Amino acid sequence: xxxxxxxxGIDNPRPPKLSKSAKKANLRAEPHYDEVNxxxxxxGVSHDLISVPVSHLGFARRKSHN
Amino acid sequence: xxxxxxxxxxNPSWAVAKSLPPALTANAAHPSRIRIIxxxxxxxxxxxxxxxxxxxxxxxxxxxxxxLHLSAALDSRDYYSLERCAIKPAYTEPDDTGERVMxxxxxxxxxxxxxTLRSSSAFNDALTRWRSDVPVxxxxxxxxxxxxxxxxxxxxxxxxCSTNLQDTLLTITRLLDQTSELRMxxxxxxxxxxxxxxxxxxxxxxxxxxxxxxxxxxxxAMTLPNKTSVEDLEExxxxxxxxxYALIDSRRFRDGDYHELPDSRGNLDPVEDDQ
Numbered sequence: 475x476x477x478x479x480x481x482x483g484i485d486n487p488r489p490p491k492l493s494k495s496a497k498k499a500n501l502r503a504e505p506h507y508d509e510v511n512x513x514x515x516x517x518g519v520s521h522d523l524i525s526v527p528v529s530h531l532g533f534a535r536r537k538s539h540n
Numbered sequence: 541x542x543x544x545x546x547x548x549x550x551n552p553s554w555a556v557a558k559s560l561p562p563a564l565t566a567n568a569a570h571p572s573r574i575r576i577i578x579x580x581x582x583x584x585x586x587x588x589x590x591x592x593x594x595x596x597x598x599x600x601x602x603x604x605x606x607x608l609h610l611s612a613a614l615d616s617r618d619y620y621s622l623e624r625c626a627i628k629p630a631y632t633e634p635d636d637t638g639e640r641v642m643x644x645x646x647x648x649x650x651x652x653x654x655x656t657l658r659s660s661s662a663f664n665d666a667l668t669r670w671r672s673d674v675p676v677x678x679x680x681x682x683x684x685x686x687x688x689x690x691x692x693x694x695x696x697x698x699x700x701c702s703t704n705l706q707d708t709l710l711t712i713t714r715l716l717d718q719t720s721e722l723r724m725x726x727x728x729x730x731x732x733x734x735x736x737x738x739x740x741x742x743x744x745x746x747x748x749x750x751x752x753x754x755x756x757x758x759x760x761a762m763t764l765p766n767k768t769s770v771e772d773l774e775e776x777x778x779x780x781x782x783x784x785y786a787l788i789d790s791r792r793f794r795d796g797d798y799h800e801l802p803d804s805r806g807n808l809d810p811v812e813d814d815q
Contacts, residue, residue, distance in 0.1 A: 516557030518582030
C-alpha cells in the first residue's frame with residue numbers, strides 16, 4: 475500500500491518490512507568503513523631524547539663549501 | 541669527540557610518522573581502504589602547545605575515524621607498546637620550556653572526567669590482530685592464540701572451574717605477553733605523550749557525548765623504542781601500519797559480526813563507552 479505525500483504530491487511506497495535475519499544480512503553487507511581516515515601525529519625533538527650521529531641514520535650530511 | 545656538525549637531534553616517532561604511505565589499499569585480509577594523513581609538523585614537547593593543538597586534530601573538513609599519537613620511549617626498551625588508558629595529568633616533569641602541568645590551565649571539562657580514560661577500541665582483539673600481522677620477532681603467535689582460544693572455550697563451556705588450570709593458562713599468557721615486542725601498556729612512557737593521549741580522549745568524550753560510541757573518533761597512542769637506525773625506522777613503519785590495520789579491522793568487526801576474544805584473565809572485554 476502506498477502513502478500519498480500531500481506536500482510533494484508523490485506516492486511514497488513504504489519500504490518492505492525486513493525480517494531480523496534480513497536486517498542482519500543487510501548490516502553485514504554494508505560495512506561502516508569502506509574508506510577510513512587516520513590522522514597520525516609524532517613528537518618533535520625533545521631535550522631528553524638522545525643525540526644521534528648523522529652517520530648512524532644512513533645518510534651523510536652535505537658538507538658546506540663555504 | 542664528535543663534531544657538533546655531525547650530531548642532530550632526532551625523534552623516531554616523527555620520522556616514522558613522516559614515512560607512512562598516504563593510503564593503505566583494501567585487500568582480502570583488510571577490507572577497508574585507509575587514508576593516512578600525517579599532521580604536517582611534529583608536535584612540540586610543550587604541554588600548552590599540545591593542549592592548543594588537540595581540538596584542531598579533530599576539527600577537519602573530512603571525517604577522522606582514528607587519531608593515532610606516536611611517541612618515543614625515554615628508556616632503552618626494545619618493544620612497541622599500545623597504550624590502553626590515559627591518567628588525568630598530575631605530572632611533575634617539566635616540558636621543554638620548563639613548564640609543568642598546571643591544573644588551573646586545564647580545560648574546565650577535564651574536571652568532570654574520571655581519573656583514567658580508556659580508549660574505545662577493543663584492545664585485546666586489536667593486539668591479537670597486530671601480533672598476527674606484524675612479524676617483528678619470533679613471537680609464538682600460534683601458541684598465544686591457542687592459549688587464548690582454549691581459555692575462551694573452557695570459560696564458555698563452563699569447564700574453567702579448575703583453579704590450577706586457570707592459573708596455568710594465565711601464566712602462559714602473561715609469559716608470552718612479556719616476550720612479545722608488541723605489548724599493551726596502561727601508562728605512556730613519555731609524560732607529554734601521556735598528556736596528549738588524555739587530552740585527545742577527553743576531547744572526544746566531551747565533543748562526542750551526544751553521539752554513540754560507534755560514531756566517535758577512535759584515539760590510540762603508541763610508544764616506539766627510542767632507536768633511530770634506518771632498519772629501526774623501517775621496522776617502526778611496518779609496526780605502525782600493522783597497528784593501523786589492526787585498530788581499524790578491530791573496530792569494524794566489533795560493529796558487525798564480531799566475537800570478542802577473552803583477555804589474559806579469560807574475561808571478555810566489555811564494550812567500553814569512552815568512559
